[in-house]
Amino acid sequence: MTEDVSEALEQSLSWRHERVELVHDADSGLQAAIAIHSTMLGPALGGLRVRRYPGGLPEALDDALRLSRAMTLKASAAGLDLGGGKAVVLADDAWRDPARRAARLRAFAREVERLGGAYVTAEDIGTSTADMDLLAEHTHHVVGTTRSAGLGDPSPSTARTVLGAMAVALDVLDGDDALAGRAVGVIGLGKVGGRLAELLVQAGAHVVGADPDAAACRRAGALGVEIERSAAALLARPLDVLAPCAIGGMIDAATAATVGCRVVCGSANNALTGEGAAARLARRGVLYVPDFLANCGGLIQADCERRREADAAQLEQALAAARARTRAVLLEARERRCLPSAVAEEHAWSRIRAAARRRREGPRAAAAAA
Numbered sequence: 001m002t003e004d005v006s007e008a009l010e011q012s013l014s015w016r017h018e019r020v021e022l023v024h025d026a027d028s029g030l031q032a033a034i035a036i037h038s039t040m041l042g043p044a045l046g047g048l049r050v051r052r053y054p055g056g057l058p059e060a061l062d063d064a065l066r067l068s069r070a071m072t073l074k075a076s077a078a079g080l081d082l083g084g085g086k087a088v089v090l091a092d093d094a095w096r097d098p099a100r101r102a103a104r105l106r107a108f109a110r111e112v113e114r115l116g117g118a119y120v121t122a123e124d125i126g127t128s129t130a131d132m133d134l135l136a137e138h139t140h141h142v143v144g145t146t147r148s149a150g151l152g153d154p155s156p157s158t159a160r161t162v163l164g165a166m167a168v169a170l171d172v173l174d175g176d177d178a179l180a181g182r183a184v185g186v187i188g189l190g191k192v193g194g195r196l197a198e199l200l201v202q203a204g205a206h207v208v209g210a211d212p213d214a215a216a217c218r219r220a221g222a223l224g225v226e227i228e229r230s231a232a233a234l235l236a237r238p239l240d241v242l243a244p245c246a247i248g249g250m251i252d253a254a255t256a257a258t259v260g261c262r263v264v265c266g267s268a269n270n271a272l273t274g275e276g277a278a279a280r281l282a283r284r285g286v287l288y289v290p291d292f293l294a295n296c297g298g299l300i301q302a303d304c305e306r307r308r309e310a311d312a313a314q315l316e317q318a319l320a321a322a323r324a325r326t327r328a329v330l331l332e333a334r335e336r337r338c339l340p341s342a343v344a345e346e347h348a349w350s351r352i353r354a355a356a357r358r359r360r361e362g363p364r365a366a367a368a369a370a
Contacts, residue, residue: 029092045085068085077293108135188268189245255277262287264281
């Protein structure tokens, strides 16, 4: 085990991860990490991310740890009986070969099944609904398939809660939640960002997008999205809303000091590098909507499927409730003159602590009754 991996595992202890699995399947070549941050509220649900990590396993493990902790916050803040988990897979050229990809997915599914339901996997960056269908042939603990009574790809639901959070943020700032005529920048035009851009165009916003994938840019351009040459150029543009919808860590303290937007609200997990970036945005009067509030729609849909409640009306109600929770957090933060992220995390951890107390007191009550 390398020194960097050891340091990452020490970080998992400080963040109180319940379980971290490093997976290597020699037959298929699979290298992965599964991080279960918390199961206090329920099974840890989080997507399977497949991407290249230049830093190898240490970088992939660090990503899994951060993302799984963020999933704990997201699930709790959304009022779901779920914990936080995440799986990341180190991609290489072999993933382009269908047979080798399938072999690695089967190996991953066996690891998920071995965890006995502590972790439930789903779609994420680098995976698709078809991948979830394949995993479902080898594990019971997967959502987002087309073969169940579920609703399939959760990306549209994520885009919808981000859209709703944008409208709420603008209403808190201006007393007007209309998106028509607003300038909105979307960085990352993939499954969620592309759908978000489409919804924004339909709402009458002027949408500017950036993505290194030329095909994604062409699709967005055909919808009426103005394509910027790079994410860096888009970050500097004067915008009403900036939506980071790619990988996390896009906005650090230095970037926060120069962005040209009034609101940061996107689907990327861990869009900011830390509280320093959030504080810098706040000092400049830029409203940051915590990512785990804005991007909870996909998780809400996945939970509906997990509980076999994949009814469109129930999903609509749950997505509307997410918008109401975001409004409540932003208004409370304004009243208390503190960061929205601090308020949202306080609420999320409070719910988890209450569940922990109930779990501790349960055996005591049973013993007293006996």
